[in-house]
Amino acid sequence: MDLSKFFSAKNIAIIGVSKDPKKVGHIIFRNLIDSNFEGNLFLVNPFADIILNKKVYHSLLNIKENIELAVIALPAKKVPQVIKECGKKKIQNIIIISSGFKEMGNIKLEDEVKNLLEKYKIKCIGVNSLGIFDAYTKLDTLFLPRYRLKRPKPGNISFVSQSGALGLAILDLATSENYGIAKFISYGNATNIDESDILEFLLQDNNTKVICMYIEGVKDGRKFLEIAKKVSKVKPIIVIKGGITEKGKEAALSHTGALAGEAEVYYAAFKQANIIQANSLQEVFNFARILEKSMLTKGDRVQVITNGGGYGVLSIDSIIKNNLSLASLNKKTIEKLKKQLTNLVVISNPIDLSGDATTERYKIAIDACLDDNNVDILLLIVLYQSPLIDTSILDIITEAKDLKKKPIIVVSTGGEFTDTLKRSLEDNGVVNFTFPEDAVKAIKALTEYYLKR
Amino acid sequence: MDLSKFFSAKNIAIIGVSKDPKKVGHIIFRNLIDSNFEGNLFLVNPFADIILNKKVYHSLLNIKENIELAVIALPAKKVPQVIKECGKKKIQNIIIISSGFKEMGNIKLEDEVKNLLEKYKIKCIGVNSLGIFDAYTKLDTLFLPRYRLKRPKPGNISFVSQSGALGLAILDLATSENYGIAKFISYGNATNIDESDILEFLLQDNNTKVICMYIEGVKDGRKFLEIAKKVSKVKPIIVIKGGITEKGKEAALSHTGALAGEAEVYYAAFKQANIIQANSLQEVFNFARILEKSMLTKGDRVQVITNGGGYGVLSIDSIIKNNLSLASLNKKTIEKLKKQLTNLVVISNPIDLSGDATTERYKIAIDACLDDNNVDILLLIVLYQSPLIDTSILDIITEAKDLKKKPIIVVSTGGEFTDTLKRSLEDNGVVNFTFPEDAVKAIKALTEYYLKR
Numbered sequence: 001m002d003l004s005k006f007f008s009a010k011n012i013a014i015i016g017v018s019k020d021p022k023k024v025g026h027i028i029f030r031n032l033i034d035s036n037f038e039g040n041l042f043l044v045n046p047f048a049d050i051i052l053n054k055k056v057y058h059s060l061l062n063i064k065e066n067i068e069l070a071v072i073a074l075p076a077k078k079v080p081q082v083i084k085e086c087g088k089k090k091i092q093n094i095i096i097i098s099s100g101f102k103e104m105g106n107i108k109l110e111d112e113v114k115n116l117l118e119k120y121k122i123k124c125i126g127v128n129s130l131g132i133f134d135a136y137t138k139l140d141t142l143f144l145p146r147y148r149l150k151r152p153k154p155g156n157i158s159f160v161s162q163s164g165a166l167g168l169a170i171l172d173l174a175t176s177e178n179y180g181i182a183k184f185i186s187y188g189n190a191t192n193i194d195e196s197d198i199l200e201f202l203l204q205d206n207n208t209k210v211i212c213m214y215i216e217g218v219k220d221g222r223k224f225l226e227i228a229k230k231v232s233k234v235k236p237i238i239v240i241k242g243g244i245t246e247k248g249k250e251a252a253l254s255h256t257g258a259l260a261g262e263a264e265v266y267y268a269a270f271k272q273a274n275i276i277q278a279n280s281l282q283e284v285f286n287f288a289r290i291l292e293k294s295m296l297t298k299g300d301r302v303q304v305i306t307n308g309g310g311y312g313v314l315s316i317d318s319i320i321k322n323n324l325s326l327a328s329l330n331k332k333t334i335e336k337l338k339k340q341l342t343n344l345v346v347i348s349n350p351i352d353l354s355g356d357a358t359t360e361r362y363k364i365a366i367d368a369c370l371d372d373n374n375v376d377i378l379l380l381i382v383l384y385q386s387p388l389i390d391t392s393i394l395d396i397i398t399e400a401k402d403l404k405k406k407p408i409i410v411v412s413t414g415g416e417f418t419d420t421l422k423r424s425l426e427d428n429g430v431v432n433f434t435f436p437e438d439a440v441k442a443i444k445a446l447t448e449y450y451l452k453r
Numbered sequence: 454m455d456l457s458k459f460f461s462a463k464n465i466a467i468i469g470v471s472k473d474p475k476k477v478g479h480i481i482f483r484n485l486i487d488s489n490f491e492g493n494l495f496l497v498n499p500f501a502d503i504i505l506n507k508k509v510y511h512s513l514l515n516i517k518e519n520i521e522l523a524v525i526a527l528p529a530k531k532v533p534q535v536i537k538e539c540g541k542k543k544i545q546n547i548i549i550i551s552s553g554f555k556e557m558g559n560i561k562l563e564d565e566v567k568n569l570l571e572k573y574k575i576k577c578i579g580v581n582s583l584g585i586f587d588a589y590t591k592l593d594t595l596f597l598p599r600y601r602l603k604r605p606k607p608g609n610i611s612f613v614s615q616s617g618a619l620g621l622a623i624l625d626l627a628t629s630e631n632y633g634i635a636k637f638i639s640y641g642n643a644t645n646i647d648e649s650d651i652l653e654f655l656l657q658d659n660n661t662k663v664i665c666m667y668i669e670g671v672k673d674g675r676k677f678l679e680i681a682k683k684v685s686k687v688k689p690i691i692v693i694k695g696g697i698t699e700k701g702k703e704a705a706l707s708h709t710g711a712l713a714g715e716a717e718v719y720y721a722a723f724k725q726a727n728i729i730q731a732n733s734l735q736e737v738f739n740f741a742r743i744l745e746k747s748m749l750t751k752g753d754r755v756q757v758i759t760n761g762g763g764y765g766v767l768s769i770d771s772i773i774k775n776n777l778s779l780a781s782l783n784k785k786t787i788e789k790l791k792k793q794l795t796n797l798v799v800i801s802n803p804i805d806l807s808g809d810a811t812t813e814r815y816k817i818a819i820d821a822c823l824d825d826n827n828v829d830i831l832l833l834i835v836l837y838q839s840p841l842i843d844t845s846i847l848d849i850i851t852e853a854k855d856l857k858k859k860p861i862i863v864v865s866t867g868g869e870f871t872d873t874l875k876r877s878l879e880d881n882g883v884v885n886f887t888f889p890e891d892a893v894k895a896i897k898a899l900t901e902y903y904l905k906r
Contacts, residue, residue: 022840104797130808148870149838163763165808169836169866173887176868214763242763247779247802248770254799255762280890281767281866309708310616310667310695314734317701326700344557346707349700355583355618383622385602387475413622413734415629417601434626437733 001197002204005093006125007134007183009069010039013060013091015082016074017043019051024097024143025073026051028131034146035138042067060085069093071131071141076100079127080112087120095141096126102189103128103256110191117192128188130164133171135181136207142184144168155180156209157288160198162187162216162256163242170214170281178426179288182207189256194219196227203231210291211235212284216242216252217260221269228273236291236449240278241266274452276445283441290431290442291449295407299376300447301327302440303369304350306381307357307389311411311436312350315379318440324447327375333368340364355386359393366396370404377443378408381436384418394421398428407431407446411439454650455657458546459578460587460636462522463492466513466544468535469527470496472504477550478526479504480596481584488593488604495520513538522546524584524594529553532580533565540573548594549579555642556581556709563644570645581641583617586624588634589660595637597621608633609662610741613651615640615669615709616695623667623734631879632741635660642709647672649680656684663744664688665737669695669705670713674722681726689744689902693731694719727905729898736894743884743895744902748860752829753900754780755893756822757803759834760810760842764864764889765803768832771893777900780828786821793817808839812846819849823857830896831861834889837871847874851881860884860899864892 012032017025025045029052032041041054042063048056057063060070060082070091072082076098086094101110110127117124125132131141135154142149149168152175159174161167164186171184182205185198195218202208211231218224231237243252243260252260270277276291278284302319303326306312319326326349329337337347341361346352351369353361362382369375378400382393401408410425410432412418422432433439465485470478478498482505485494494507495516501509510516513523513535523544525535529551539547554563563580570577578585584594588607595602602621605628612627614620617639624637635658638651648671655661664684671677684690696705696713705713723730729744731737755772756779759765772779779802782790790800794814799805804822806814815835822828831853835846854861863878863885865871875885886892 027840144838145840148840148867150868150870161763163761163766165761165836165838166763166767168838169761169764169871172838172867172871176872216763216766240767242766242770245770245773247773248766251762251766251769251801251803251805254801255766255805281888282891308616308618308622309704310614310619310669311622313616313669313695313701313704313708313713314619314693316704317695317698320698320700348704348707350704352704352708383618385597385618385621385625387480387598387601414601414625415603417603418622418625419629435734438735 001193001201003123003193003198003201005068006095006132007137007139009093009139011042011065011068012039013042013044013063013067013070015044015060015070015072017045017051017056019048027143027145028071028073028141031140031142031146035140035151037138037140040065060089067091069095071095071097073097076106076109080116083113083116083120083122086122092122094122094124095129095132096124097129097131097143099128101127110189114191124192125185126188127191130168130186132186133184142168150175152179152181155182156207156292157181157212158183158202158205158208159212160185160187160195161214162195163214164188166214178423190219196220196224199231199237200227203234209235209294210288211237212288213237213239214242215239216256225269225273228275232274233453236276238276238278238284238287238291239270240281240284274449276449286433286438286442287445290409290446293429293431295446297376297407297447297450300451301325301374301376302379302443303327303329303375304379304381305353305362305365305369306350307353307355307386308381308383309352311381311383312352315381315436315440316350318437322440322444324440324444329369330372330374333372337365337368356388357386358388359390359396362393363396366400370400370406376406378406379411379439379443380408381411384412384414384421391421394424397425397430401430409433409439409443411436454646454654456576456646456651456654458521459585460590460592462546462592464495464518464521465492466495466497466516466520466523468497468513468523468525470498470504470509472501477596480598481524481526481594484593484595484599487599488591490591490593493518513542520544522548524548524550526550529559529562533569536566536569536573536575539575545575547575547577548582548585549577550582550584550596552581554580563642567644577645578638579641580644583621583639585639586637595621603628605632605634608635609660609745610634610665611636611655611658611661612665613638613640613648614667615648616667617641619667631876643672649673649677652684652690653680656687662688662747663741664690665741666690666692667695668692669709678722678726681728685727686906689729691729691731691737691740691744692723693734693737727902729902739886739891739895740898743862743899746882746884748899750829750860750900750903753904754778754827754829755832755896756780756782756828757832757834758806758815758818758822759803760806760808760839761834761836762805764834764836765805768834768889768893769803771890775893775897777893777897782822783825783827786825790818790821809841810839811841812843812849815846816849819853823853823859829859831859832864832892832896833861834864837865837867837874844874847877850878850883854883862886862892862896864889
């Protein structure tokens with residue numbers, strides 16, 4: 001389903017804008033001003049003439065211009081009438097922020113909305129949506145103040161959430177952790193457009209490279225499976241499923257009214273559609289980070305290089321626990337490294353460059369491993385606390401990544417100094433993790449996805 | 454074993470101080486100056502007279518004052534001779550930073566050191582130690598520059614590590630995450646003092662409330678088990694074990710020369726000694742945080758309160774997956790809450806205060822749950838993105854924690870605004886987590902420890 005107009009709309013009507021700065025419609029208007037959105041806003045409220053120096057229309061039908069997107073922030077019972085007006089004005093895309101429908105037991109009202117949308121052939125995100133956000137076009141209908149919820153920089157991860165509050169909290173954290181986001185969509189009750197429609201749209205969206213989803217239940221299992229299969233051939237889909245236990249399912253039912261279904265059925269479907277399943281929100285973050293860099297891999301043989309022995313040991317334990325393969329270096333590589341490195345270095349898996357490892361030692365080991373046919377992926381541990389590691393290591397890693405065409409995942413743990421170097425690597429497109437166990441789980445997700453695709 | 458002199462020493466000799474600012478001895482000296490350590494430093498180097506304006510002794514034996522602690526940073530082969538001099542000078546505590554012993558195959562040299570230490574009845578941390586650190590006395594023999602490795606504030610977590618580099622990376626991260634630390638000990642090859650001796654000492658250390666350990670292998674299993682049993686009755690011990698897979702064991706062997714042993718044997722011993730086993734470095738952090746607040750709990754029945762429905766669902770899933778119990782509120786509590794809260798609120802487990810939850814709504818729910826006999830632990834999700842949550846929530850949570858004597862664990866996900874409020878709660882002794890899954894795993898560790906103790 002083509003939803004591009006939702007994000008590229010230039011003429012937007014906000015229906016239900018209040019003078020009260022705490023009300024939803026007002027905050028949406030305010031945010032669109034603050035976001036430097038380059039379009040035209042049309043405010044609608046029968047009881048106001050001017051808000052924040054902007055003309056207010058008493059009715060949608062009084063607007064002469066063509067409206068590409070209407071955002072509805074009115075009490076639930078007023079929604080059907082407004083949809084009729086949208087229909088008359090030939091508005092094709094609307095977002096309904098209003099809640100108080102099926103999720104509150106008002107099934108009849110939601111059915112009325114659903115039927116009207118079909119009658120007028122209107123595409124609708126919601127009801128009970130927390131809004132959408134596009135980091136490129138700056139289209140922003142999230143009704144949360146920007147001082148509480150910072151907006152992310154443009155990037156390639158899109159996030160689709162059945163739970164609005166969860167989605168926004170994640171978006172907020174992603175922003176502070178410097179993730180780049182393409183689109184954010186809170187689809188609420190999926191009255192008219194469901195998670196499968198959104199998936200299908202994101203396949204076509206050029207800015208989206210990775211799709212993350214929080215779902216409790218899907219509307220139409222067969223449709224979802226069919227579309228997900230198609231999408232995952234091109235773009236990785238990471239899903240975290242709420243309601244995988246009986247008690248969790250009950251909670252989901254009283255949350256979004258979703259029938260969370262049998263966890264096993266979902267897991268089987270995810271597997272069949274090559275959907276990457278995250279078992280925690282942290283994993284969603286970790287998996288998105290590694291997959292955003294879209295490092296194709298041809299195998300799962302991991303070589304570890306470290307300047308901290310304990311990190312080497314924990315990494316190997318993790319690789320085995322996650323059913324990945326340990327790379328075994330070619331004899332030639334080992335001989336070469338033995339010649340080039342001091343006998344303090346343990347050349348095996350891990351290669352332990354030892355606490356007194358220099359940047360030069362790293363360069364030798366990195367190049368040799370990446371040139372070795374027995375290595376598919378490099379897990380590179382760099383503890384920057386050592387004064388022997390100078391900042392040229394950043395260039396060495398970045399160059400290796402660009403030239404050698406194999407995934408390099410860096411693990412570094414530390415404070416301010418370490419964070420500065422990590423950020424610099426991230427800016428050059430290198431994936432970093434704080435802990436070896438997280439890095440290995442992410443590598444597992446990466447290899448599973450690509451080896452199946 | 455009483456190791457208190459290592460941390461309270463006022464007269465410290467540094468043996469092997471070089472003029473070269475990049476050399477270990479020099480960095481240790483420099484760091485002790487920078488750390489505002491309030492003791493007297495005696496430098497020893499036969500080939501220097503003055504370093505950084507400080508007199509240098511040509512021999513340890515030339516020092517007239519009584520020396521309480523000697524730090525040795527000389528090449529390995531010179532160590533035996535210096536130990537003899539320490540013996541003559543009746544120095545009882547030494548730290549040997551020097552490496553090049555057993556871990557490099559030089560078993561004979563290490564045995565010589567071991568025998569000399571016994572002969573002179575000297576207590577020794579090392580050989581191959583990365584040093585020790587005390588956040589209270591400022592005693593700091595870590596030879597890493599402070600611009601790369603910030604030192605933590607005083608607190609109640611002590612960290613003991615068989616792997617030096619790993620320990621320091623963790624210390625660095627803990628500092629940047631505002632953890633308070635009591636003592637840090639890198640015990641290297643455990644030539645004379647082993648992990649069990651250190652555990653026994655930390656039992657007596659008033660500043661230490663929680664002990665975290667990274668171990669690959671213990672020197673004496675029976676001794677460790679016996680001491681750990683005694684210690685864990687008073688203070689929680691969190692252990693992450695390196696070398697739990699066959700390949701990981703091999704890596705451990707070439708790292709610290711430790712025989713990592715059968716993982717199952719270790720797990721059984723940990724269980725018997727009520728040691729909390731962490732499966733990742735992240736878990737060490739998470740478990741230490743919750744246990745530092747030493748919130749006694751009498752049961753494992755968890756009640757969830759949330760303003761984000763999806764977070765409620767994921768929390769319930771996690772509680773079930775971790776074999777914790779879901780609290781079932783008393784009928785009276787439910788009736789009371791139904792009267793006091795709007796019918797938008799779902800009163801069950803979770804209590805979903807809904808996206809428009811106010812601070813007042815939280816206060817009602819928190820108090821009712823903590824007063825309910827069916828609730829042992831409160832998992833409180835607060836998504837601060839909502840403008841209806843004002844900062845008085847911080848007082849409400851802090852007061853509830855102080856008055857109600859039940860553990861409250863807060864989960865909040867977000868960016869700058871959220872972090873500010875989280876930090877404020879932490880400063881008031883409230884435990885915070887970013888993700889519900891991490892919070893629940895930490896609650897599991899907490900309840901297992903206290904219910905067994």
